[in-house]
Amino acid sequence: MIHGSCMCGSIQFTIECELRSARYCHCTRCTKFAGTSPATWAMAESSSLFVDAPGASVTKFDSGRGRRCFCANCGSPVWFESIEYPEIVAIPLGVLDEGVIPSPEMHIWTASKPDWCTINDDLPQYETDPARPAARTD
Numbered sequence: 001m002i003h004g005s006c007m008c009g010s011i012q013f014t015i016e017c018e019l020r021s022a023r024y025c026h027c028t029r030c031t032k033f034a035g036t037s038p039a040t041w042a043m044a045e046s047s048s049l050f051v052d053a054p055g056a057s058v059t060k061f062d063s064g065r066g067r068r069c070f071c072a073n074c075g076s077p078v079w080f081e082s083i084e085y086p087e088i089v090a091i092p093l094g095v096l097d098e099g100v101i102p103s104p105e106m107h108i109w110t111a112s113k114p115d116w117c118t119i120n121d122d123l124p125q126y127e128t129d130p131a132r133p134a135a136r137t138d
Contacts (some may be wrong), residue, residue, distance in 0.1 A: 006076035011053055017045050020043050034077060042102055046081065059083070062098065067080070110125045
């Protein structure tokens with residue numbers, strides 16, 4: 001079981017499955033949402049995400065390919081709900097507090113990474129989204 005929360009603690013959630021396809025995303029939407037590049041995500045089945053705090057104020061913004069969900073109180077991003085893959089949610093790794101949290105396996109959308117962002121590791125890099133079924137966060 002994996003637990004996550006927003007910065008102010010009003011949104012607390014549990015993920016009851018293993019996270020997979022952890023990645024660094026450099027797309028412009030993730031850069032704006034995270035406030036930096038890269039944003040770091042992993043995928044989970046949407047049916048395994050449970051909000052633990054009753055009355056939590058989750059705000060959703062439609063960014064075109066899905067809904068970016070964040071805390072209405074502190075602004076922390078908490079997850080991404082894909083339109084293309086509704087059975088999958090993308091979880092920003094920075095909001096996870098405990099549990100088995102995977103290390104990123106790749107960089108995606110490197111063609112749109114900001115000039116000031118330098119990739120300093122040997123992970124695979126993809127100019128767009130790799131050809132495999134997972135939620136797109138761009």
